[in-house]
Structure formats: C-alpha cells, structure tokens
Amino acid sequence: MSRMNVVFAGFMLFSLFFGAGNLIFPPLLGLESGSNFGPAIAGFLITGVLLPFLAIMAVAMSDNGLISMGSRVHPLFGLVFAIIIYLSIGAFYGIPRASNVAYELGFKQVFNMDGGLALALFSLVFFGITYFLSLNPKKIVDRIGQYLTPLLLLVLATLVIRAFLTFENASSPAAGKFATAPLASGILEGYFTMDAVAALAFGIVVINALKDKGASSQKELVQGTLGAALIAGMGLAVVYFSLGWIGRVIPNGSGFENGAEILTAAASLLFAGGGGLLFGLIVILACLTTAIGLINACSRFFNEIYPRITYTAYVAIFSVIGLLVSNLGLNSILELAVPLLVFIYPIAIVLISLSLFEHVGGKSRMMYRFSVAVTSVYAFHQVLDSLGYQLDSLGKWLGWAPFFTQGLGWVLPAFLAALVGYGIDKFRGRPGDEMKGHSSL
Known part of the structure; x- marks a missing residue:
C-alpha cells in the first residue's frame, strides 16, 4: 500500500x-x-x-x-x-x-x-x-x-x-x-x-x-x-x-x-x-x-x-x-440537540477510551459495565439539567466530582469505576472470556 x-x-x-x-x-x-x-x-x-x-x-x-x-x-x-x-x-x-x-x-x-x-x-x-x-x-x-x-x-x-x-x-x-x-x-x-x-x-x-x-x-x-x-x-x-x-x-x-x-x-x-x-x-x-x-x-x-x-x-x-x-429552524435544532449530545458524548468517550486501554491492560467486561453505568448516571443528570429539571437529591450525590458544575463531573467517577471493574475481573482471573464474537458492523 x-x-x-x-x-x-x-x-x-x-x-x-x-x-x-x-x-x-x-x-x-x-x-x-x-x-x-x-x-x-x-x-x-x-x-x-x-x-x-x-x-x-x-x-x-x-x-x-x-x-x-x-x-x-x-x-x-x-x-x-x-x-x-x-x-x-x-x-x-x-x-x-x-x-x-x-x-x-x-x-x-x-x-x-x-x-x-x-x-x-x-x-x-x-x-x-x-x-x-x-x-x-x-x-x-x-x-x-x-x-x-x-x-x-x-x-x-x-x-x-x-x-x-x-x-x-x-x-x-x-x-x-x-x-x-x-x-x-x-x-x-x-x-x-x-x-x-x-x-x-x-x-x-x-x-x-x-x-x-x-x-x-x-x-x-x-x-x-x-x-x-x-x-x-x-x-x-x-x-x-x-x-x-x-x-x-x-x-x-x-x-x-x-x-x-x-x-x-x-x-x-x-x-x-x-x-x-x-x-x-x-x-x-x-x-x-x-x-x-x-x-x-x-x-x-x-x-x-x-x-x-x-x-x-x-x-x-x-x-x-x-x-x-x-x-424547525437552525436555532431550534441546535437547542433540541443539547439533551441528546450531553447524554451520548460522555458514554462514547468512555467506550473509545476503554477500547484503546484494553490493548495495553487487557480485556475486562466489568471495566466496561461499571464505567458506562456510572457515566450514564451523570449523563442522565446532565440531560435533566439541560431540560430545566433540577433533581437536588441526585445532584448532591453526584456533586462531589471535580468539574461537576461545568458538565464534566463524569470524568473522574468513570475512571474510578473502570479501575474497580478492571480489578474485579483481574481478581476473578477471567477478564476477557465473555468478550467474544463481536459484530463487525
């Protein structure tokens, strides 16, 4: 080539x-x-x-x-x-x-x-x-x-x-x-x-x-x-x-x-x-x-x-x-896109990062599951916030994370969750046995 x-x-x-x-x-x-x-x-x-x-x-x-x-x-x-x-x-x-x-x-x-x-x-x-x-x-x-x-x-x-x-x-x-x-x-x-x-x-x-x-x-x-x-x-x-x-x-x-x-x-x-x-x-x-x-x-x-x-x-x-x-017009389309983007982007970033990491640290199903689950909670809170709904109780539980008010509070929790999931799979001794047969789509 x-x-x-x-x-x-x-x-x-x-x-x-x-x-x-x-x-x-x-x-x-x-x-x-x-x-x-x-x-x-x-x-x-x-x-x-x-x-x-x-x-x-x-x-x-x-x-x-x-x-x-x-x-x-x-x-x-x-x-x-x-x-x-x-x-x-x-x-x-x-x-x-x-x-x-x-x-x-x-x-x-x-x-x-x-x-x-x-x-x-x-x-x-x-x-x-x-x-x-x-x-x-x-x-x-x-x-x-x-x-x-x-x-x-x-x-x-x-x-x-x-x-x-x-x-x-x-x-x-x-x-x-x-x-x-x-x-x-x-x-x-x-x-x-x-x-x-x-x-x-x-x-x-x-x-x-x-x-x-x-x-x-x-x-x-x-x-x-x-x-x-x-x-x-x-x-x-x-x-x-x-x-x-x-x-x-x-x-x-x-x-x-x-x-x-x-x-x-x-x-x-x-x-x-x-x-x-x-x-x-x-x-x-x-x-x-x-x-x-x-x-x-x-x-x-x-x-x-x-x-x-x-x-x-x-x-x-x-x-x-x-x-x-x-x-609907350009301004309305951009406004409607905000809830969608603040939900899918953090999850996509986590999937990209973990996919690259597994070439260095090895495969781990729990690493993906824990990190995506935690990220999804933060992303869901961002969606509610972008729509004008304030869940103070949820915000108090999530607000400890750095950059939470800037919309990036998911970063550190997602990293820590990935470490926990990775550690669990390594302790069990079978981190990649369930990750087979992926589609090529």
Whole structure:
C-alpha cells in the first residue's frame, strides 16, 4: 500500500468529517469567548479533533465496529447505543442541520429570501434532490467530492486571509460560560460537531477503503488509518481555529444568534460582488453531499439490522424525517440537540477510551459495565439539567466530582469505576472470556 493511498484516505476522512454543518460552531465560540479564545478553542479541538482521532484508532485497532464496541457492555446495549448514534448523526440532527446550514449560508446569500415559507420551499427542494441522489449516490458524491471539498477550502482560505488583512485583531471580553470556564465550555461546545461519535461509524469506512487499496495485515491497516486520521485531524484543526478566529475579530459582533449568521456577515463584508454568491453556492453543494452521505450511511446501517425494510424505503423515511425536522429552524435544532449530545458524548468517550486501554491492560467486561453505568448516571443528570429539571437529591450525590458544575463531573467517577471493574475481573482471573464474537458492523 503506497503513501499516496494513505494521503487520499486522509482527504476522504476529512471530507466525511467536514460536513458544512461544522462551519457554524467555531465562529460563535470565537465571538462568545473573546479574550479567552485560546483556552476555549483548545477545549473545542479536544472534542472536535483529538477525540475523533482516538475513535478512528479505537475502531482500527480492534477491527470492530460501533455495535461490537457497545456490546462489550452488553449485546442489547451495543445495538441500542448504535441506533441512537446513527439517528443522532442522521435524521434527528446531522441531516436537518446540513439542510439548515445550506439555507442560512447558501440560499439566503443567493436569493436574499427569508421566512418560514422560504425555509419550507427550500427544504422541500433540498430533500427532494437528496432523496433521488441517495438512491444511487456513489458516482455523484465521488465526482462532486473530488472538486467540492478543495473548492470549499479555497473559498474559506480566501475568507480567512481577507479577514486577517481587513479586520482589526481585537476581541471583546469573554461572555457567559466562557468568562468563568473557557476550557470546559470549549470541550462541551465541541460536542455539537458530532465528530467523535461519527468517527465510530467512519472508522469502518476508512478501513474498507485501505483494504481496497491493498492493505491486508492488521499492522498495515493500523498504520494506514493512523496516517489518514493525522491528515484529517490536522486539516480540521486548522479550519476550526481559522473559523473561530473570524468570530473573535468580526466587527459589531453583537446580535448574532449562531455561527451561520456570523459567516454570512463576514462573507458580505469581505467578498465584493459575486464572491458571496459563490460562497453560498459552494455551501449548498457541500451540505447536499453531506446530507446524501448521512442518509446513505443511516439507510445502509438500518437495512443491515432490519432488512425487511428495503434500502430505498429507508432513504425515503430519513428524507421525510429530515424535511420535517429542518422546518424547525437552525436555532431550534441546535437547542433540541443539547439533551441528546450531553447524554451520548460522555458514554462514547468512555467506550473509545476503554477500547484503546484494553490493548495495553487487557480485556475486562466489568471495566466496561461499571464505567458506562456510572457515566450514564451523570449523563442522565446532565440531560435533566439541560431540560430545566433540577433533581437536588441526585445532584448532591453526584456533586462531589471535580468539574461537576461545568458538565464534566463524569470524568473522574468513570475512571474510578473502570479501575474497580478492571480489578474485579483481574481478581476473578477471567477478564476477557465473555468478550467474544463481536459484530463487525
């Protein structure tokens, strides 16, 4: 397997991660963090770049997929958690987010139209096209992807360079959570990219691509995946930092509700004439290919676990759900995503970490069960808190953990629970005898 194959796999992985929906989060972080931009963007890169890299490596080193990683806790848990992940990166968040970003950064830029009716008509056309292209997406997505991602990156590079030369390098004071806990807040903001949980599904895609290019041994697959993940990670880090910096220095930063509005304003300020139209058209195409890829991945996954419903029917189902959710609007979608993300992200992080650890310390079923159980309790409390429900009694029991008020209280308890479970299995002398026969999904 040549180095160029690894490079191409890295570009492919970057394209999978860099859905146009991810454009909208760093600019708002840059705006709100202000003078605390450094620690805030560092936290964002931990969950937006480092964790996806580790997730890809966990899948590659175990040569197992998402269902099998969760099955180390229990087979039913593995199946249910995988379904939740695919619904999250698909119909209930990732797909409608792509549509709304295309509307905010693309359609409104090109046609200067707004309002509920405009969003409904755009969503209908967007998902109509998405449905037909998703029925046989391979050639279309491959051809567009060869040119679209480099073109989008070129336009973004032009936007960043012009912003560097035009905007004053000054920022406002940090606001809200970024004023008191910028690093922890940046970590939590990185949840919204969904990159770490999406990596659990993308890992198999990279492995299969490398196998098609001639990688046969486990060593070759691990080394090739490591190289591809490094290329994708470096690209994501540069893009996220640059977009965050634009939000930090944009003039008259008050009044923006999301990152789409910030980038729209920046494009209007920096691109003369047809520049803004070009930016809008590219974003629409990027979002379209993102939606096609997500619908394809979700439809294939659910068709494999429940084949009585055809792939074509799943494409229709996810297109309709995406259409309905899209009409809630971008701000509503982001608000509704918070309870979902604060629940699944800690559990996904624990699964990734333990999957990597077992290559050093050995397998342990109880390590997974104890750590995931404790993490789930903390994640459930975060869900209730995000919905406005205060369970003081539960909070008192959980509040001893460091960083509890910042939403990261699960970290130390999950670590201690993993140690206890690992110790129990080692004492019993049979840590890995139950962890066999994992699925490759």
